[in-house]
Amino acid sequence: MILQYKCPSCGSDMSFNPESGELSCQSCGKHENIENYPEELRTASFSEDEANEYHCENCGAVLITTAETAATSCGFCGAGVVIADRLSGHLAPQKVIPFTISKEEAIKAFQKWCRKGLLTPKGFMTADRIKSITGMYIPFWLFDLNSKVQVDAECTKVRTYTQGDYIYTETKYYDAFRDINLEYIKVPVDASEKMNDELMDKLEPYPYDQLKDFKTPYLAGYIAEKYNYTDEELLPRAKDKISGYIESYISSTLTGYHSVNYKNKHIDTRNVNSDYVLLPVWMVSYDYNHSEYTFVMNGQTGKIVGKPPISTGKVATWFSGIAAGTFLALKCVSYLMGGGFW
Amino acid sequence: MSGSRMKKQGFLFLFMTLLLLLPLGIRAKAETFDRNHYIYDYAEVLTDQEVAELQALSSKLGEERDTAFIIITVNGTDGKEIKQYVEDFYDEHAPGYDQPHGNTAILTIDLQGRDVYLAGFKKAEQYLDDGRMDSIRDNITPDLSAGNYFQAFSAFLNTSHEYMGYEPGDGSEESKGYDPGGGTGEYTGNDPGGGPGEYMGYEPSGDPENILFKWWFQFIAAITVAGVIVAIMVFRSGGRVTVNAQTYIDSNQSKVISQSDNFVRQTVTKQRKPSNNNTHTGGGGSGGGITSGGHSHSGSSGKF
Numbered sequence: 117m118i119l120q121y122k123c124p125s126c127g128s129d130m131s132f133n134p135e136s137g138e139l140s141c142q143s144c145g146k147h148e149n150i151e152n153y154p155e156e157l158r159t160a161s162f163s164e165d166e167a168n169e170y171h172c173e174n175c176g177a178v179l180i181t182t183a184e185t186a187a188t189s190c191g192f193c194g195a196g197v198v199i200a201d202r203l204s205g206h207l208a209p210q211k212v213i214p215f216t217i218s219k220e221e222a223i224k225a226f227q228k229w230c231r232k233g234l235l236t237p238k239g240f241m242t243a244d245r246i247k248s249i250t251g252m253y254i255p256f257w258l259f260d261l262n263s264k265v266q267v268d269a270e271c272t273k274v275r276t277y278t279q280g281d282y283i284y285t286e287t288k289y290y291d292a293f294r295d296i297n298l299e300y301i302k303v304p305v306d307a308s309e310k311m312n313d314e315l316m317d318k319l320e321p322y323p324y325d326q327l328k329d330f331k332t333p334y335l336a337g338y339i340a341e342k343y344n345y346t347d348e349e350l351l352p353r354a355k356d357k358i359s360g361y362i363e364s365y366i367s368s369t370l371t372g373y374h375s376v377n378y379k380n381k382h383i384d385t386r387n388v389n390s391d392y393v394l395l396p397v398w399m400v401s402y403d404y405n406h407s408e409y410t411f412v413m414n415g416q417t418g419k420i421v422g423k424p425p426i427s428t429g430k431v432a433t434w435f436s437g438i439a440a441g442t443f444l445a446l447k448c449v450s451y452l453m454g455g456g457f458w
Numbered sequence: 459m460s461g462s463r464m465k466k467q468g469f470l471f472l473f474m475t476l477l478l479l480l481p482l483g484i485r486a487k488a489e490t491f492d493r494n495h496y497i498y499d500y501a502e503v504l505t506d507q508e509v510a511e512l513q514a515l516s517s518k519l520g521e522e523r524d525t526a527f528i529i530i531t532v533n534g535t536d537g538k539e540i541k542q543y544v545e546d547f548y549d550e551h552a553p554g555y556d557q558p559h560g561n562t563a564i565l566t567i568d569l570q571g572r573d574v575y576l577a578g579f580k581k582a583e584q585y586l587d588d589g590r591m592d593s594i595r596d597n598i599t600p601d602l603s604a605g606n607y608f609q610a611f612s613a614f615l616n617t618s619h620e621y622m623g624y625e626p627g628d629g630s631e632e633s634k635g636y637d638p639g640g641g642t643g644e645y646t647g648n649d650p651g652g653g654p655g656e657y658m659g660y661e662p663s664g665d666p667e668n669i670l671f672k673w674w675f676q677f678i679a680a681i682t683v684a685g686v687i688v689a690i691m692v693f694r695s696g697g698r699v700t701v702n703a704q705t706y707i708d709s710n711q712s713k714v715i716s717q718s719d720n721f722v723r724q725t726v727t728k729q730r731k732p733s734n735n736n737t738h739t740g741g742g743g744s745g746g747g748i749t750s751g752g753h754s755h756s757g758s759s760g761k762f
Contacts, residue, residue, distance in 0.1 A: 287727075426695065
């Protein structure tokens with residue numbers, strides 16, 4: 117089953133408008149509030165074999181989608197299409213952060229970002245070769261994690277003092293024990309196979325106050341995917357993401373010692389709750405020098421990540437400039453210290 | 459009779475003349491001492507070509523520092539202390555770069571006693587003080603011991619030339635940098651009586667061995683700094699992680715539930731305070747002094 121949104125006034129296709137946060141009609145300008153839209157997908161279920169092929173309701177063309185696609189546009193008439201059975205039942209997202217950055221704003225922000233690149237080649241900085249820019253809802257799991265930590269450590273305090281002709285070094289040993297309860301909420305882990313984890317991690321943080329109850333109209337006009345990995349499969353990655361935070365929390369409880377030697381460290385992290393959400397990302401693909409570069413932009417905050425091309429000329433210029441500057445500065449320091457300039 | 463008298467007188471005259479001329483001859487030798495001749499290989503440890511090379515190097519480097527760099531090799535010093543020998547050499551021959559008894563640095567080795575002595579006069583006394591001379595001597599002693607005289611002498615010329623490019627340091631502080639036994643940095647410097655900066659463990663200004671003055675260090679440091687900064691720039695060009703431990707933590711619920719810190723035991727070790735008297739004066743061997751001709755000089759002596 118597929119969903120399409122028709123304007124009640126003129127019958128055109130409606131799509132989500134990031135500026136107003138509502139469904140809007142391109143033809144007559146009608147806006148419809150999404151929050152009040154009925155949502156029945158969570159309970160709806162479709163039999164597996166009901167539809168393997170989807171047809172656009174406008175023109176009847178076959179929608180070519182990958183198995184993960186949950187929202188797309190008809191390749192022929194451009195109408196926003198939501199494939200409902202890929203978002204229903206256990207595949208129904210709980211929440212969504214809608215786009216607040218429109219396509220035009222995304223392009224502008226991207227061009228601005230390119231101009232700021234200190235090491236990117238000149239031709240790249242003009243950012244006039246954007247091949248495509250696609251708004252995508254990426255499936256994420258938001259984990260609420262609870263960690264119970266018990267730590268035993270041998271710690272020392274060292275004091276030195278002078279008495280007579282001797283310097284005394286006094287080392288006091290302590291047995292320290294800490295029982296810590298840690299709660300991490302809404303740790304995001306992307307559940308899409310296609311997306312590079314490293315890039316996705318850099319897109320954080322997402323403003324969670326923008327989380328809305330999921331309604332399919334938010335997806336109209338964008339591409340969305342269903343998750344490739346379940347929360348169980350991604351729990352290790354979520355644990356991995358917070359393990360550094362846990363370590364730093366533990367060491368922050370053991371201050372005042374000169375050395376800390378962990379004898380026993382027991383960390384038990386459990387998944388308290390995991391929510392399936394869709395988060396907005398602009399994908400920019402860019403042609404430069406016959407190769408394609410992909411950038412992703414947080415559809416809420418506008419943060420851009422991705423490896424831009426690096427100009428060797430600019431790297432060399434910066435390198436030699438800094439090296440020469442430092443060399444000169446050191447020469448001056450040595451001169452001021454009486455070492456002679458050469 | 460008269461003929462034989464004449465003969466005798468003639469002999470006497472000749473003898474007297476010779477007697478008169480003898481000191482003159484010696485004086486004449488002193489007067490004609492070639493101040494542009496820097497290599498005195500009395501012990502003949504160098505080949506003619508090596509002598510020529512050292513002579514060329516010495517005159518070239520000497521010109522840049524207005525100083526005569528002299529090298530003397532001897533086989534025995536007529537029972538004199540090697541220091542005495544060098545002092546007498548300076549008094550007697552009056553070497554110097556542009557004037558008699560001028561700026562001079564002398565390296566003397568005695569193969570018989572296996573002594574080495576370095577002396578600096580005038581400008582060289584100031585720039586090549588005892589500490590720096592010790593440093594140079596430390597540099598060349600291994601080569602001398604191994605019999606690589608040419609290398610040792612070249613090193614002497616080059617190092618002296620280099621050191622004279624640095625402002626002279628305060629002699630009393632200078633030696634601190636070479637304190638061989640001192641546990642630098644161990645002593646925290648809260649000595650109430652010690653003058654400020656007496657023993658702070660830092661390298662005194664003007665110390666030619668200070669790594670900051672080495673062009674290669676400056677070069678490497680500059681390359682490293684530039685490399686690190688550019689690497690960070692390249693690394694950051696792709697965006698960076700802006701979340702931290704505080705982003706996802708629920709600080710209301712996260713806390714230490716229970717804790718204990720129990721004292722178990724303590725150990726105390728003691729260590730003798732590094733002595734304030736620097737040990738180098740005894741070890742390195744008498745530094746400079748004053749020649750019998752009244753010329754003061756710096757110096758460093760040792761064995762090889």
